[in-house]
Amino acid sequence: xxxxxxxxxxxxxxxxxxxxxxxxxxxxxxxxxxxxxxxxxxxxxxxxxxxxxxxxxxxxxxxxxxxxxxxxxxxxxxxx
Numbered sequence: 001x002x003x004x005x006x007x008x009x010x011x012x013x014x015x016x017x018x019x020x021x022x023x024x025x026x027x028x029x030x031x032x033x034x035x036x037x038x039x040x041x042x043x044x045x046x047x048x049x050x051x052x053x054x055x056x057x058x059x060x061x062x063x064x065x066x067x068x069x070x071x072x073x074x075x076x077x078x079x080x
Contacts, residue, residue: 021042022046023048023050026042026045026072030072037076037077038075039064040076042071042072042074044071047067051072058074058079061080062078063078
C-alpha cells in the first residue's frame with residue numbers, strides 16, 4: 001500500500017509545473033563529463049555555490065565551462 005493524495009473539491013486539477021535540476025544530480029554529471037570527448041550540455045542546472053565550485057575545479061584542470069542561461073556547457077577534451 002503506497003502513499004495516497006486525496007484531492008477534495010469541485011474543480012479538476014490543471015496546469016504545468018517545471019521541475020528544476022537538482023544539485024545532487026548535477027555534480028556527478030559534471031564529473032562524468034571528463035569521460036566524454038567533446039562538449040556536454042547539462043540543462044536546467046541550478047546556479048548554486050556547489051555547482052560553481054565544481055565548475056571552478058573543472059576549469060582548473062583544463063575543461064572549458066560556460067553558462068548559457070540555465071544550461072552548463074562543459075568540454076573536457078583538454079583536461080589534464
